[in-house]
Amino acid sequence: MRRAVVIWALLASGCVAYGTREWFKDYEFLRLRARAAFDLDCDARNLTFQPMGSRAEGYDVIGVQGCDHNAIYVFRDDAWILNSTSPF
DSSP: OHHHHHHHHHHHHTOOOTTSHHHIIIIIHHHHHHHHHHHHTOOGGGOEEEEOOSSSSOTTEEEEEETTEEEEEEEETTEEEEEEEEEO
16 A cells, blocks of 8 residues: 555656646647647747736736737636737
């Protein structure tokens, strides 16, 4: 039993919590960058990202700027949803 607990603890320590900077950087940045580039009709290299969430780390709501547009994306149900957009 003790061995199982130790193994579980080692596996769990490698997990990254949802909504954290590490979660966004490691798992979600590329997905959001591709989505925003399409939505804003802007090359992905021209996009900037700003966390805006209400959580402590705040990476579940992201503001994106690029090519004379602003957009806000919310992460829900394993997808980035465009919440609002506007030109500069």
